[in-house]
Amino acid sequence: MSGFSTRAVHGPPPADSRREQHGDLRPPVHDTVSFAFASAREIADAFSGRKPAHSYSRITNPTVEEFERRVQALAGGRGVVALASGMAAISTVIMALGGAGSNIVAGRSLFGNTISLLAQTLRPWGLEARFVDMTDRDAVAAAIDQDTRALFLESVSNPQLEVCDLAALAELAHGRGVPLILDNTATTFYLCRAGELGADIELVSSTKYISGGGSSVGGLIIDHGRFDWSRSPRLAAFAKSFGPFALLVALRREISRNIGACLAPHNAYLQTLGLETLALRVDKSCVNAQALAEFLQGQSAVRRVVYPGLASHPDHELARRQFNGRFGGILTFELADRDSCFAFLDKLRLICRATNINDNKTLAIHPASTIFTEFSPEEREKMGVSEGMVRISAGIEDFADLRDDIAQALS
Numbered sequence: 429m430s431g432f433s434t435r436a437v438h439g440p441p442p443a444d445s446r447r448e449q450h451g452d453l454r455p456p457v458h459d460t461v462s463f464a465f466a467s468a469r470e471i472a473d474a475f476s477g478r479k480p481a482h483s484y485s486r487i488t489n490p491t492v493e494e495f496e497r498r499v500q501a502l503a504g505g506r507g508v509v510a511l512a513s514g515m516a517a518i519s520t521v522i523m524a525l526g527g528a529g530s531n532i533v534a535g536r537s538l539f540g541n542t543i544s545l546l547a548q549t550l551r552p553w554g555l556e557a558r559f560v561d562m563t564d565r566d567a568v569a570a571a572i573d574q575d576t577r578a579l580f581l582e583s584v585s586n587p588q589l590e591v592c593d594l595a596a597l598a599e600l601a602h603g604r605g606v607p608l609i610l611d612n613t614a615t616t617f618y619l620c621r622a623g624e625l626g627a628d629i630e631l632v633s634s635t636k637y638i639s640g641g642g643s644s645v646g647g648l649i650i651d652h653g654r655f656d657w658s659r660s661p662r663l664a665a666f667a668k669s670f671g672p673f674a675l676l677v678a679l680r681r682e683i684s685r686n687i688g689a690c691l692a693p694h695n696a697y698l699q700t701l702g703l704e705t706l707a708l709r710v711d712k713s714c715v716n717a718q719a720l721a722e723f724l725q726g727q728s729a730v731r732r733v734v735y736p737g738l739a740s741h742p743d744h745e746l747a748r749r750q751f752n753g754r755f756g757g758i759l760t761f762e763l764a765d766r767d768s769c770f771a772f773l774d775k776l777r778l779i780c781r782a783t784n785i786n787d788n789k790t791l792a793i794h795p796a797s798t799i800f801t802e803f804s805p806e807e808r809e810k811m812g813v814s815e816g817m818v819r820i821s822a823g824i825e826d827f828a829d830l831r832d833d834i835a836q837a838l839s
C-alpha cells in the first residue's frame with residue numbers, strides 16, 4: 429500500500445464512473461438537496477435500503493460521501509460519517525450509545541463544549557457523565573459499571589496537554605464490555621492510529637487540522653469495526669439486522685438523519701482539499717510547536733512551558749510512542765498573572781489573537797478569560813487552567829518570524 433501522503437493526494441479508486449466523464453482531477457461539488465429517480469420502483473428501493481442511492485442531502489450526498497471515502501482510505505475503519513461539526517459528531521455518537529439510566533465515563537479535562545454537552549445538555553435526558561482522571565487506571569476501572577455505555581477521552585487534552593495510555597485504557601474498557609471513544613482532533617489519524625491502539629470509535633473535529641487552514645467547520649465519526657454492537661443495548665436491534673454495520677446503519681438511518689447536523693457539500697469539498705495536504709501541514713506545525721516550546725523555555729518572563737515534546741513533560745515518552753514521534757501543534761506557557769498575559773497578547777503583531785487550533789496561522793489565546801470564562805477561578809484551577817496561562821496553536825509560518833514576534837511581545 430502506498431504512503432499516507434500519496435493516498436491523501438490521489439484518494440482511493442473512484443467509486444462512481446460518472447465522475448471520470450471529463451477527466452476531472454477533483455470531484456465535483458453536488459450542491460443539491462434532492463435527487464430524481466427514473467421510476468417509482470427505484471425511489472422505493474432507495475427508501476427501503478434495497479439499493480443504495482442518494483435521495484436527500486441531509487442523509488447522504490455524493491460530495492460528502494467522497495470526503496468520507498477519502499477519510500476512510502487514510503484512517504481505516506469499517507465506515508465514516510461526516511457531519512456538520514466536531515460537536516455534531518460527538519453528540520450524535522453519544523445519542524447512538526447512551527440513554528436514560530446509563531452513564532458515560534469521560535476524561536475530566538475534555539474540550540469545554542464536550543464537558544458541557546455531557547454534564548448539562550444531555551442530563552435532562554437522564555444520561556449521567558462521570559468525569560475521571562484518565563491517567564489513573566484504578567479510578568477509571570472504579571467508575572465503570574453495568575450501565576456504562578462508553579469510555580470517552582481525547583488523544584491530547586486541551587489546554588492541559590495530558591496524554592493517556594490509549595492501548596491500556598482500550599484493554600480496560602474492552603475487558604468490561606464497553607467501547608472506547610477517542611476524540612482524535614489534536615493528533616488526527618495521521619499522527620495517532622486510533623484503531624490500531626484499540627479505539628472503537630474515532631471522532632475528529634475536521635474544523636481543525638483537516639479543513640486546511642480554518643476554512644470550514646466539520647466533524648467525523650469513524651467506526652473502527654472492532655466492537656460487537658450487540659453488546660450495546662441501544663444498538664442491539666440494529667445489530668440483529670446489520671451485524672457489524674449496526675452503528676453505521678443506526679447513524680445513517682436514524683440518529684444522524686433525525687438530528688440533522690449534516691455536512692454541507694461545499695464544506696465537504698473544502699475539507700477533501702484540506703485532506704490532501706494534511707501530513708505536510710501537521711508536520712510543519714509540530715516542528716514549529718517544538719521550536720517554540722524550546723525557545724520559550726529559555727525566556728526569563730516564562731515560568732513554565734507545557735508541551736508533550738519537551739523531555740520535562742510527564743507523558744513525553746508515551747506521546748512519542750503513540751503519536752508517531754511527533755507531539756502536536758499546541759503548547760501552553762505560564763506568565764506571572766492575567767495582566768502579563770493580556771500585555772503579551774496585545775503586543776503580538778503576527779500571531780493572531782483567536783480561538784481555534786491547528787489553523788495554518790499561529791493563534792494565541794488566554795484560556796481563563798475566554799474558553800473557560802464561564803467557570804469560577806476555583807473550578808478553573810481544578811481543571812488546570814491558571815490565570816497566567818497562554819495557549820499557542822502553532823501554524824505553518826516560518827519559525828524565525830514566530831520567534832521574533834514572541835520575543836518582542838515578551839519584552
Ligand SMILES: *Cc1c(COP(=O)(O)O)cnc(C)c1O
Binds near residue numbers: 514611614634
Ligand atoms: C474543536 C474541538 C471540538 C469541537 O469541534 P467543532 O468542529 O468546533 O464543533 C471537539 N473536540 C476537540 C478536542 C476540539 O478541539
